[in-house]
Amino acid sequence: STQPAPAAASASIVGTSIPRLAVATAPNASASEESATSRSVESARRNLPLALAFGAVATASLGMLVPTMLALAAAGAGWVLALSTFNVSVQMASPRWVVARALALYQMAAFGGMSAGSWLFGFVADHHGAAMALYAAAAAQLVGIAAGLRWPLPRVSDLDLTPRDTWSEPQTAVPVEARSGPIVITIEHRVPHANVSAFLAAMAERRRIRRRDGARDWTLLRDLGDPLLWIERYHVATWLDYIRHNQRRTRADDANSAVIASLRPEDYEPVVHRRIERQTGSLPVGRGPDPREIEPMTDPTRSS
Known part of the structure; x- marks a missing residue:
């Protein structure tokens, strides 16, 4: 089939509750202006999955070249914008010390979803036709949108993930090193x-x-x-x-x-x-020799 791209993208993004991005506003911006900007950004982001679903349905339904190319362009734009938006969302929703690991998990989920979605689309297209696979992908995308509306993630703008930087290393009476522990x-x-x-x-x-x-x-x-x-x-x-x-x-x-x-x-x-923690069997470095370690002078042959 030559039409797997919209469905693969839909299958990789389906089921993702779209987090809300923090909106950069001027320091003197009012709360109402910030809220309105946040809503407009959120509305635009909600339309990205709709563009994917529309592109899949239009590609399956239209039989003319030009309208199909326009539908594919809409689906591709929604796909690229959605993936890039998720990338930014993951970075903004992660503390600085763990952002690299969070991005790694996101990339693994995204590209793993693309692979699984491509396989699933190919399976459905092989048994039921490419048009039916595109319809199924659009339906799954709409289900994902409904799930995101029903169970939205917290607003990233409500989380201040800046390190506190108020803690200082305490002094200890017992000398410790970086590797000392547990x-x-x-x-x-x-x-x-x-x-x-x-x-x-x-x-x-x-x-x-x-x-x-x-x-x-x-x-x-x-x-x-x-x-x-x-x-x-x-x-x-x-x-x-x-x-x-x-x-x-x-x-x-x-x-x-x-x-x-x-x-x-x-x-x-x-x-x-x-x-x-200290194990009872571990002794200080300056301990005396264990009796078992003393040379057995009375038994040169060590037969005992």
């Missing part, structure tokens, strides 16, 4: 009984943030002897990972920190403990 972190919170439900909801978001930034085995503990004491615990592989973990916090995470702070007593500050 490092275990415990944070003690005191929460009144009336705030427990709200605290648990806020800590669910805190768990997501911690794990996103590299924490492992995050848990929340409640002291059985002191019911007001809650302990947040997690660990990282090395001291360097702990530093990176804290440097990855963004300004968007400040809202969660503010909620947790509001649920504690006013005069209480969380107590942070940083510990390093």
